[in-house]
Amino acid sequence: MTETHSAGVRGDSGPEVARLVASRVLDVPDFPKPGVMFKDLMPLFADGEVFREVIDGIVEYHGRDSFDIVVGIEARGFVIAAAIAYATGVGVVPVRKAGKLPRAAYSASYALEYGEATLEVHQDAFTAGHRVLVVDDVLATGGTAEATLDLVERAGGTVAGFTVLLELGFLEGRKKLAGRPVHALLTV
């Protein structure tokens, strides 16, 4: 369930962490295309104290023993995934844009808020039944997330959770991910 506090800042881990994320997001109009309000989370990554609190909050929400490996979605998801992996002692699997992985890979094409793309994962990325925590910075239309969760399962993993720092609620990505365990620290 999503919580709300008096100022209307809401997220699945409560208002405090939601406020923390909100304090480190910059709105950039017309990037990468006219009409798109780009949500830039680089200030959050650049603030060591806030970044650590956010990573700790994600681990606390899921529970250290609920996943065996972390998937980060290129490119901003890599930053979050690596930090969670280091904090919990598990490994990282990158889900990459097409043509970047050196060995046999599964591919999934999708549409996102401002374009189309293809993501890939190595076919041998997981052992059967591996519980996989998938992380990214932003959930917008949900195209990226849907493709990634599908790739994880095609490669033999079991989706243990999906966390984003920021969800753009008006783009209704959660609807596309119905039945998936979506966790957003901040929903706007």
Ligand SMILES: O=P(O)(O)OC[C@H]1O[C@H](OP(=O)(O)OP(=O)(O)O)[C@H](O)[C@@H]1O
């Ligand atoms: O919910 P959606 O509409 O699919 O959009 C969300 C995705 O868009 C952004 O990635 P982008 O493809 O811009 O990649 P980048 O991190 O490499 O800039 C963001 O980091 C998510 O992965």
Ligand SMILES: Nc1ncnc2[nH]cnc12
């Ligand atoms: N508006 C947005 N800001 C940042 N990342 C995004 N990914 C898709 N839409 C986005």
